[in-house]
Amino acid sequence: xxxxxxxxxxxxxxxxxxxxxxxxxxxxxxxxxxxxxxxxxxxxxxxxxxxxxxxxxxxxxxxxxxxxxxxxxxxxxxxxxxxx
Amino acid sequence: xxxxxxxxxxxxxxxxxxxxxxxxxxxxxxxxxxxxxxxxxxxxxxxxxxxxxxxxxxxxxxxxxxxxxxxxxxxxxxxxxxxxxxxxxxxxxxxxxxxxxxxxxxxxxxxxxxxxxxxxxxxxxxxxxxxxxxxxxxxxxxxxxxxxxxxxxxxxxxxxxxxxxxxxxxxxxxxxxxxxxxxxxxxxxxxxxxxxxxxxxxxxxxxxxxxxxxxxxxxxxxxxxxxxxxxxxxxxxxxxxxxxxxxxxxxxxxxxxxxxxxxxxxxxxxxxxxxxxxxxxxxxxxxxxxxxxxxxxxxxxxxxxxxxxxxxxxxxxxxxxxxxxxxxxxxxxxxxxxxxxxxxxxxxxxxxxxxxxxxxxxxxxxxxxxxxxxxxxxxxxxxxxxxxx
Numbered sequence: 001x002x003x004x005x006x007x008x009x010x011x012x013x014x015x016x017x018x019x020x021x022x023x024x025x026x027x028x029x030x031x032x033x034x035x036x037x038x039x040x041x042x043x044x045x046x047x048x049x050x051x052x053x054x055x056x057x058x059x060x061x062x063x064x065x066x067x068x069x070x071x072x073x074x075x076x077x078x079x080x081x082x083x084x
Numbered sequence: 085x086x087x088x089x090x091x092x093x094x095x096x097x098x099x100x101x102x103x104x105x106x107x108x109x110x111x112x113x114x115x116x117x118x119x120x121x122x123x124x125x126x127x128x129x130x131x132x133x134x135x136x137x138x139x140x141x142x143x144x145x146x147x148x149x150x151x152x153x154x155x156x157x158x159x160x161x162x163x164x165x166x167x168x169x170x171x172x173x174x175x176x177x178x179x180x181x182x183x184x185x186x187x188x189x190x191x192x193x194x195x196x197x198x199x200x201x202x203x204x205x206x207x208x209x210x211x212x213x214x215x216x217x218x219x220x221x222x223x224x225x226x227x228x229x230x231x232x233x234x235x236x237x238x239x240x241x242x243x244x245x246x247x248x249x250x251x252x253x254x255x256x257x258x259x260x261x262x263x264x265x266x267x268x269x270x271x272x273x274x275x276x277x278x279x280x281x282x283x284x285x286x287x288x289x290x291x292x293x294x295x296x297x298x299x300x301x302x303x304x305x306x307x308x309x310x311x312x313x314x315x316x317x318x319x320x321x322x323x324x325x326x327x328x329x330x331x332x333x334x335x336x337x338x339x340x341x342x343x344x345x346x347x348x349x350x351x352x353x354x355x356x357x358x359x360x361x362x363x364x365x366x367x368x369x370x371x372x373x374x375x376x377x378x379x380x381x382x383x384x385x386x387x388x389x390x391x392x393x394x395x396x397x398x399x400x401x402x403x404x405x406x407x408x409x410x411x412x413x414x415x416x417x418x419x420x421x422x423x424x425x426x427x428x429x430x431x432x433x434x435x436x437x438x439x440x441x442x443x444x445x446x447x448x449x450x451x452x453x454x455x456x457x458x459x460x461x462x463x464x465x466x467x468x469x470x471x472x473x
Contacts, residue, residue, distance in 0.1 A: 047302075060302060
């Protein structure tokens with residue numbers, strides 16, 4: 001999967017967690033929590049959504065790496081590469 | 085029209101999920117209803133066969149209005165989905181439907197009979213998903229024409245399209261919250277107690293559990309809090325139930341309402357049912373699902389109508405302490421603040437420990453501060469043995 005494809009999946013999953021959000025205005029370096037008022041339950045739903053879409057398990061200790069769009073994409077890219 | 089919370093006065097029927105002749109059983113989702121709190125899936129609490137639809141999509145009716153008639157296996161048809169008087173005589177003579185409110189003569193279109201409809205109209209109805217039993221025929225002898233089907237289809241779509249805009253719904257939700265909270269503050273003599281709870285054991289338990297679990301089975305500490313509250317009710321049952329008609333009605337089942345703030349503004353507090361009988365995994369799964377459905381506006385009627393106590397966790401917002409307002413007719417609300425590391429004095433030393441502030445707002449007509457204190461102490465005690473939750 002390319003970086004762009006992963007980003008597309010991330011935004012799609014995010015859209016399900018925050019249906020009212022305008023995803024086009026997301027700043028990739030700022031945390032989702034600050035931009036979208038996401039709580040811990042939403043965030044776990046987001047991680048589960050990524051796991052289901054991409055088949056990547058995300059260890060508990062790695063969850064903070066999913067906090068922003070840029071962080072999310074680079075983390076998932078690194079988790080998916082070794083398997084490919 | 086079921087009451088989906090003490091603050092609801094009316095609802096708009098959006099869509100039927102059943103049609104006349106369908107068999108239904110307890111828990112089936114039969115209709116979608118729009119309220120200030122979004123579109124709610126309405127479950128049925130009877131078993132039988134849908135006899136007649138009384139309210140059409142787009143109609144707004146007060147709480148208590150029968151939506152449909154359901155004929156039970158051994159009884160005459162009765163209004164379903166509303167706490168209406170049941171036809172007592174009919175129940176005594178189950179095979180004498182004449183005593184029921186829908187004696188055959190009272191229903192002009194016999195639901196089981198196929199309506200007269202032109203073949204083109206029937207095909208069109210099938211394609212666009214129109215229930216021909218609900219279409220008013222304007223053709224010869226009341227037969228249904230293609231134009232009737234088209235008209236019915238546009239009517240069926242209209243209410244959804246013209247349903248309240250987001251801003252309207254927002255204003256409606258605000259009004260509903262205003263009514264419930266004003267009633268709470270006017271009627272309920274609240275008292276408050278609170279304590280700091282050492283969460284070091286709970287968090288160590290969670291860290292160990294979550295290290296072993298795939299992301300789909302992770303636990304959040306909120307699940308421990310909800311479970312601890314439900315179990316503390318065993319010690320102090322007067323926190324669980326309703327104040328109705330000047331008296332406390334305790335409830336055996338523990339349905340914990342979980343306050344979920346909606347990002348567009350406002351909040352809902354749907355229930356996780358029977359929390360006292362569920363393990364942490366089940367509670368966790370239901371909480372994730374509940375929050376997800378609250379966000380997308382698709383909660384179920386039973387979740388909206390029957391929480392017996394509410395838990396609100398405002399820790400994500402960074403507040404330290406919650407001073408709760410009870411959601412009537414409930415009699416208690418437990419609030420949790422932010423989980424932070426604090427200087428904690430224990431065994432003659434000051435150490436850093438994760439701690440959370442727990443507060444209880446309770447109805448003084450039902451319990452006293454002493455009992456409230458016991459309740460919060462029980463929550464604390466339960467959280468010190470997280471592996472037993």
